[in-house]
Amino acid sequence: MEKYKFIIIDDSALDCYIAEKMIRYTGKCEDVHCFLGATEALEFIKTSAVSADDPLTIIILDVLMPIMSGFVFVEEFEKLPENIKDRYRIIALTSSMNKNDIDKICSYDTVNDIMDKPITAETLSPLLF
Template sequence: MKKKIIWVIDDDIIYQTIINKLIQKMEVFSNYSSFMNGKDAIISLTNKLEEDSNNLPDIILLDINMPIMDGWEFIEEIKKIKSNIKKHIQIYIVSSSIAIEDKDKSKTYAEIMGYIPKPISVNDLMSIVSNDNN
């Protein structure tokens, strides 16, 4: 199996630490990047589109509630540049939100592959990796 590039966009430093350890332990990811908000991630994504589109993420784990640019705003920005992205990027909402509205809203976006409640598990990550069609 080809190793994947994964990005985690979440402002929770404890969650970032935990997910980083899970990702390292799994050994199915070639590259891991983390961002504390959607704006930093969009800037990085745009830069990678211009520099080296081979290093775009295969998978993005996206939190909803973050400062500066939240998950929903990030998705709206992705939609604006989607035509420039030649790679299929799987985006999963990973949130501690238990609001049914958030789960329902995530289903209205074609860009979002699924909604995973925190804490994410190794099984969740393996399921995401095995769902990738690339």
């Protein structure tokens, strides 16, 4: 079974905890990093060495966050070099967003999917290719 690395970006420590538990439950997890802020997560991505041999990293991104929203994170992520972006997949995480927000986050090239909070193993597993 193919395993993935995960980055969880959510301003709620409880939601990060739940997401990590559900990700580990899928059995497809090699490693998980949790960030309560998108700025720190983006810096982690920029400074992490990536190679074509590394497993793909799935980013679980809360869209509505203070300081740096999921929208701003994706805009900054899309400025990264292709060889870095190719090693990541973004799944946007929503709670009760309006249709305009959902359409906007889905319009980014690097956002691969969207799912509702709270994360469950049943909703996450089908998104892991």
